[in-house]
Amino acid sequence: MRKSIGTQCELKQIDMDTKRHKDETYKQQAAKDARDLILSWKPDVVITADDNAAKYVIQPYFKDHEIPFVFCGINWNVDAYGFPYSNTTGMVEVAPIDVLFNKARSIRIGAERAVYLGADTLTEKKNAARFESMAEDIGLLLDRRLASTMAEWLAAYEEAQEYDFVIIGSNSGINDWDETEVVDRLKRTTHSLSLTTHNWMMPYSILGFTKIPEEHGEWAAKAALAILDGVAPTDIPIVSNRKWEIWVNHSILMVSGLKLPDPLVRKAKKIQ
Numbered sequence: 001m002r003k004s005i006g007t008q009c010e011l012k013q014i015d016m017d018t019k020r021h022k023d024e025t026y027k028q029q030a031a032k033d034a035r036d037l038i039l040s041w042k043p044d045v046v047i048t049a050d051d052n053a054a055k056y057v058i059q060p061y062f063k064d065h066e067i068p069f070v071f072c073g074i075n076w077n078v079d080a081y082g083f084p085y086s087n088t089t090g091m092v093e094v095a096p097i098d099v100l101f102n103k104a105r106s107i108r109i110g111a112e113r114a115v116y117l118g119a120d121t122l123t124e125k126k127n128a129a130r131f132e133s134m135a136e137d138i139g140l141l142l143d144r145r146l147a148s149t150m151a152e153w154l155a156a157y158e159e160a161q162e163y164d165f166v167i168i169g170s171n172s173g174i175n176d177w178d179e180t181e182v183v184d185r186l187k188r189t190t191h192s193l194s195l196t197t198h199n200w201m202m203p204y205s206i207l208g209f210t211k212i213p214e215e216h217g218e219w220a221a222k223a224a225l226a227i228l229d230g231v232a233p234t235d236i237p238i239v240s241n242r243k244w245e246i247w248v249n250h251s252i253l254m255v256s257g258l259k260l261p262d263p264l265v266r267k268a269k270k271i272q
Contacts, residue, residue: 118169
């Protein structure tokens with residue numbers, strides 16, 4: 001986003017940090033701090049990221065406000081926040097779930113049971129619910145495991161090896177995460193196919209159909225610059241992300257005993 005904006009305007013950043021601090025009182029205070037900064041600084045446009053910014057800042061304090069907002073990273077849809085307002089536009093974050101399910105079932109022939117594993121956060125609850133809905137549509141039983149600590153996540157991952165495949169959600173919100181320890185455990189316990197739609201979760205997954213975060217930042221920056229040039233937020237339609245990449249993690253694949261189709265391996269980007 002910063003690269004797309006460049007030197008065309010002054011940029012001030014505030015981090016609510018509500019993924020790591022999940023207490024409701026903390027979230028409310030972080031939102032008030034963000035509100036106060038916005039009202040005192042009086043920016044020409046505000047860019048927000050993720051659901052919590054929409055839920056705790058835009059919806060309660062800036063609905064139809066004179067200050068325009070461009071959101072990104074809101075998962076799946078904006079119905080919960082009543083968007084669009086007269087002062088909002090943005091990009092909704094969706095994952096290629098149908099592609100992931102189709103590929104998983106082509107690799108694990110006859111797959112009937114899968115599990116979704118993520119952090120215990122608002123965003124991951126929304127993600128899990130969407131996966132569950134689409135799994136039901138195709139006759140797949142999908143269980144949910146949401147963890148608050150690394151130990152809980154690792155225990156759930158080991159249980160997930162009894163399923164046909166496991167979907168690796170985000171670990172954002174698990175504050176004691178240790179990449180070295182997690183990877184070491186995964187190399188000793190993995191024998192079921194794991195898939196993710198998050199590029200930062202590829203060190204812990206065999207196969208990825210991942211969203212490209214830069215797409216959101218670039219789109220939000222261009223929308224903000226258009227608003228600065230006089231375009232009304234309501235004249236910029238809300239859109240969904242459209243790009244993703246295929247990844248294979250050979251270090252976990254090799255110890256799992258699984259084999260992926262050669263054309264898929266050749267096409268995918270590799271993470272070691």
